Amino acid sequence: MSAPLVEVSSIARSYAMRSGMFGRSTAVHAVDGVSLTIPKGETLGLVGESGSGKSTTGRIVLGLEPPDRGEVRFDGKPMAAVGTRAWRAQRAHMQMIFQDPLGALDRRLPVATQIREPLDIHGLGTPAEREERVRELLRAVELTPAHGVRYPGALSGGQRQRIVLARALATKPDFLVCDEPVSALDVSIQAQVVNLLCDLQAQLGLTLLFISHDLRVVRQISNVVAVMYLGRIVEIGSADDLFARPEHPYTQALVSASPAPGRRSASRIVLAGDPPNPAARPNGCAFHPRCPRAIARCASEVPALSAVGGDRKVACHLVTGPQVETRDAA
Amino acid sequence: MTPLVSIEGLSVAFSGVPVLRGVDLTLQKGEALGLVGESGSGKSVTWLAALGLLPRHAKVSGSVRLDGREILGARAAELDQVRGGRVAMIFQDPASALNPVLTIRKQLCEALALHRDLSGEAVKAEALRLLNLVGIPDAARRLSAYPHEFSGGQVQRIMIAMALAGNPDLLIADEPTTALDATIQAQILELLSTIRREMSMAMVLISHDLGVVAENCDRVSVMYAGRIVEQAPANQLFADPVHPYAQGLIGALPPLDGPRRRLTAIPGTVPDPAHMPDGCAFAPRCALAAEPCGRTSPTLAPIADNRAVACIRAEASRRALLGIAAE
CATH class of the missing domain: 3.40.50.300 (P-loop containing nucleotide triphosphate hydrolases)
Structure with a gap:
């Protein structure tokens, strides 16, 4: 690792x-x-x-x-x-991509301009280099420069999400x-x-x-x-x-x-x-009211996230706890 | 036996643009x-058109029979008996289907008064019974609550209760769990299948989620660009899809267990209804498309018991699938 x-x-x-x-x-x-x-x-x-x-x-x-x-x-x-x-x-x-690409894009700007914006903001490269980078990014997300001159409304949902991805990748x-x-x-x-x-x-x-x-x-x-x-x-x-x-x-x-x-x-x-x-x-384990296997201890004590072997960690008394009692017995 | 619903050549166009291009479908009593x-x-659109729920500028043609009687273009009075009575519908966004300023009791009683010969106390008793049936805890007290006081899953339960008010023979559930969290989706699907069994009601489950449909239906129709492209019993469709589009949809679904594989994405996008390609609408995205696919639009033809597919390359497609499976 x-x-x-x-x-x-x-x-x-x-x-x-x-x-x-x-x-x-x-x-x-x-x-x-x-x-x-x-x-x-x-x-x-x-x-x-x-x-x-x-x-x-x-x-x-x-x-x-x-x-x-x-x-x-x-x-x-x-x-x-x-x-x-x-x-x-x-x-x-570091960059972020959201669920709704239409909400993340400006409807009144061609998408190539929007992909270029982070480069302008962070002052990366000369104007000519920026243009080249935009073309490169469009290719990287499997679109063509012809898509770049369109507005978000003229693209499909999947294409819009590619534009958002290209913009997020602009600053490398x-x-x-x-x-x-x-x-x-x-x-x-x-x-x-x-x-x-x-x-x-x-x-x-x-x-x-x-x-x-x-x-x-x-x-x-x-x-x-x-x-x-x-x-x-x-x-x-x-x-x-x-x-x-x-x-x-x-x-x-x-x-x-x-x-x-x-x-x-x-x-x-x-x-x-x-x-x-x-x-x-x-109180206790937040899941206990819905848990089909909850025991008395779950309602009072917050389970800690503990290693249970391998790279797995679990926060549950039933998995990690020393004593296992059923609700009927409690 | 007369099927409960039989749809023939149903077509819909919005201002000259065809969105439904000849749908044939039958539904037996009690079937999902x-x-x-x-x-x-x-x-x-198939079901909105069948029930006369589309706006007036939509041009609808074809035939929709309920128990052998034509309902397409029927008089409003006749349709009022069908809608909410014999056929009920629930939608994806239950919150916007309820009136926010009326109590649940008022809205349930309204549906009951419209579709059942009940009055006074009997209506209220029936409203309470329905709310209990769909699993709303403390139903008697909750009847006087307003929609915003319920969670998303509970609101969908209330919508189901209202849909059941008319004792329908058919429930059309249009993406009923799409807006809900996974554990709540499981609850609602469980509720729908219990109710369906108990009331021996037929159900049409509309969903983009193949898993949801596979687990909850007897038979599945796959639609593409306003047509049915494949029809098969649920287990067969998922084990052995024939239409390249159906194969693509199933291949695009990431597996939850076993080895990871690269997803088989279908290239391109759905065609624009205003510029439909000639011949088979799926041909431009289809890996198996041959020259004749661009000429005539294939019709839904039977390939086995209970199975039909609209693809002239069905044989090739089937072989391709078997070839992959044999590797």
Whole structure:
């Protein structure tokens, strides 16, 4: 394993939320003690349902949002303070891709101009070099210069996402955060973009943080996968192994909820209860109210993310705890 | 046996642009049919047209029979008996289908009053029964809540309860779980299949998610550019797809177990309905396309029991698939 490019140590972030106009404001812990390491050239997949804190984690890692606690180190150095010159220099090495390419593009500018913009902002190259770089980028995402003169509205969803990708690559970043980059695309187009992302990663040696709710896409692209639930990582391990042998009951439910052609629904684990509400985080293990195997201890004690052999870590009393008792016995 | 629904040559054009180009489909009583395809393939338009729910400028032709009776172009009064009564529909975005300023009780009772001969206390009792049926906890109290007080999954459950109010013979579920999280999607699909079994109701499940359709349907129709290109029992379609487009869709799905392979992306994009290619609409993206594909548009022809495909290269395509499997 090569040296880590990105090191995230126990970051936390909470927001104040008011319930109703005159309600008391409560703290919503979007991310609570998340630690991650991404080696150079590898991909870490982050999965979880809405409200699990995966996007907030991505934003903190990029420095778009400061953490309340904890630290992000990029290439061995701590992230510079937002807005400073050092921060801007660091930011040219990291970029982000969002789910909605139309929202990320300016509808009134030809797309080539938008791909060029980061080069102008960071003052990279002479004007002629910039033009050449734009053509090179369009080729890299398998589009032609003819696409460059069009406006976002005249491109298809998959083409727009390629433009966003080309723009993100303009400054030759080392690190890319992709937040649900293919979720809005149709299956056949999704496959095109996933293949392109894999190719570009291999060519350019990119390091990726890939955030998605789609387990299949995440497995396809990731070396290591972390599963988040209500702001914490509940399980982390190598991608193939994690999906083949999930240990945490939540990961097991997620894997079993992912429909597979050729399998009937008989074996599916269906979790009871609603999706978790980050504003009302249950005590103990946040998953215990929905967990089919919860024991008494789960309701009172927060399980720590502990190694269980191999490179797998799990935060669950049933997997790591010394005593295993059933709810009936308790 | 008369099929529950039989659609023949259904075509739709919006201001002269054809979006549905001759769809033939039959649905037996109690059957679960899946409809898959990418955006713009005509999955939703098929059923909106069949139920007369398209705006007036849409030009609809063909035939849609419900229990042998023609409903395409039927009088409004007749359609009102069908829609919400015999055939109910649920959509992707349940929150926008409910009225935010009325309680759930009001909206459920409205549907019941329209489609059932119930009054007074009986309506309220039935509303409560439906809400319990779809698994809303503490239903009696929650009846007086407003839509915003429920989570996304619960709102979809309420929509299902409203759809069941008319005791339908057919439920059309248009991307019912697309907006929901994975674990909630599993709950809703489980609920739909339980209800379908208990009420022996037929269901059309429209989805872009092949996995969802495979697990929940008996039979699947694959649509491309306003036509059905392949029709097969669910297990057979996924084990042995024949149409190159169906093969492409299945190959584009990343596997969740086993070795990783490069995804077989279908090159290009869906054709613009206003500039449809001559002949087979899929030919420009098809790896197996031959010269005759650009001339005539293939018709859906049976290839085995219960299976039909619209491709003149079906034999070649099948061999190609077997060749790959033999390697």
